[in-house]
Amino acid sequence: MRATNLIGFRVSRAGPLALLQDAGRFGVRHLGVTQGGPADLHAWAWANRLAGNPWGTAVLEVTFGGLELVAERDMTIALTGADLGIHHNLQTAPRWRTLAISAGDTLSFGTPVNGLRAYLAVAGGFRGDSVLGSVACVVREQLGGFDGQGNTLREGEMLTVNQPEATPANQTAPESEQRDYRHPTTLDLLPGAQIAAFNGRSLFEAFNAEWRVDQRADRMGVRLTGPRLQCAISTLVSEGISLGAVQVPPDGQPIALLNDRQTIGGYPRLGNLTPLAASRLAQCLPGQTLRFRAVGIDRALRHHRRFLQIFR
Amino acid sequence: MKPARLPCLERAGLDGWMVRLFDDIEEHNLLWLTALAEACEAVFGDDLLDLVPSYTTLLVVFDPFRISPCEARQQLIEILDHLKPADAAASGALHELPTWYDPQTGPDLQRVAELSGLSVASVIEAHSSREYRVFALGFAPGFAFMGLLDPALNCPRLDTPRQKVPAGSVAIAGQQTAAYPMVTPGGWNLIGRTPARLFDRNRDGFSLLRVGDRVSFVPVDRATFEAQGGNTTPATGEVTK
The missing domain is CATH 3.30.1360.40 (Gyrase A; domain 2)
Known part of the structure; x- marks a missing residue:
């Protein structure tokens, strides 16, 4: 890393939730510290790629919109993920491609048009205060982010960036990778150990019914509403929870657990969403509908490795 | 099954x-x-x-x-x-957590006494006379689930969790005890408070307690608690949604 501390942006309007996210905080979950990292791994990875950054570089995750940034220098950036009505000065900002901006330019995020979370990468990467090996910002734990204290962005704050090694080439993500988040989706789920404890009707419904994304959705987890699932196990002795676990509390309404989930828990689980299915869920707005599809490990691993191959 | x-x-x-x-x-x-x-x-x-x-x-x-x-x-x-258990004698650091047991820091002391049929003094005695093991960390960074509690102290969680449990609060629920490392919501019965810094950025790995560690709670008076940097702000007895 270069030693120089460059100011990249000034926050001229703080939205409800803008968080710095690198790949996440690893090797510390035994301390009760959660994983963090981008809720949408797919869009985050593309943002870095298009800005010429290696895997793991810190990116800004903007949820809902509302944020406005003023560039303090000429920079190369990339915007991916949700369309939050983003403007570059007075024009609609192009997404899913490399973009050069100039000192004094404004990036203004509106409200969700398509998806929920947008990713802003800057060539060289944002520069946060690493805590326990990561700058991933987890508000609940007061860890990470620009100040290391887990704060979301505040008005007037200056955002530091690293000097890029070189100006990245202009790139556009393939159209097949530019996601449309508006349509009902089907999420791949790897069945887990307690799946046989759900009764037959519940299993049928889990994979055939339509599930609705509830208002109670954040970076910890997304609650889904639909038919009531019944499991012979009501609670387990608490155990580690992996990314994308779909737990079913006694009310029978599943909760898919995302990056900021608690490290251990004791509800029976249908299984785990694949990392990319969890990413897709993180772009769903309350009220959107989805289905689950059981997927085998070979297919899921092949699919995930193909994705990682592009970036790592 | x-x-x-x-x-x-x-x-x-x-x-x-x-x-x-x-x-x-x-x-x-x-x-x-x-x-x-x-x-x-x-x-x-x-x-x-x-x-x-x-x-x-x-x-x-x-x-x-x-x-x-x-x-x-x-x-x-x-x-x-090829797995063999770790050596019991060599495993787990021992921590003594000074604890001020008082209605001001432990607003549920009375409730625990009533539920267990013991006096408040006996509740404190029962809680502080055992050595506990850390079974798991979770819920929040550095939050250690410890056990096992004297069966006489077995109390259910509060029906409605408190919105804000002060840092350092010593609590019990079911067969377990814990100390809250930071201000969080919480549904356990609060019986006292420790000035120990359970999650500290200046410590390697941040968390004082690790899985397998042994912990005992040592009763101290208010003056000692304050001298060690304890925060005496009362926990809200009132349980708010």
């Missing part, structure tokens, strides 16, 4: 295996879980992303780009074949 034969490996996504060693919560489990975690660190090396020990299980999280679940499973089977 018929109990599965133990130990067993359960799929936990495409980057994890849940190693289930036991059915029931017992102190002895920790020696096996500690040994298993150490063996995983040695064998998996850089392929390992995280280990999450809990009462009866160890969640092993690996990098799916470097190692497949099938390969990871083979390695775990070999580790389990």
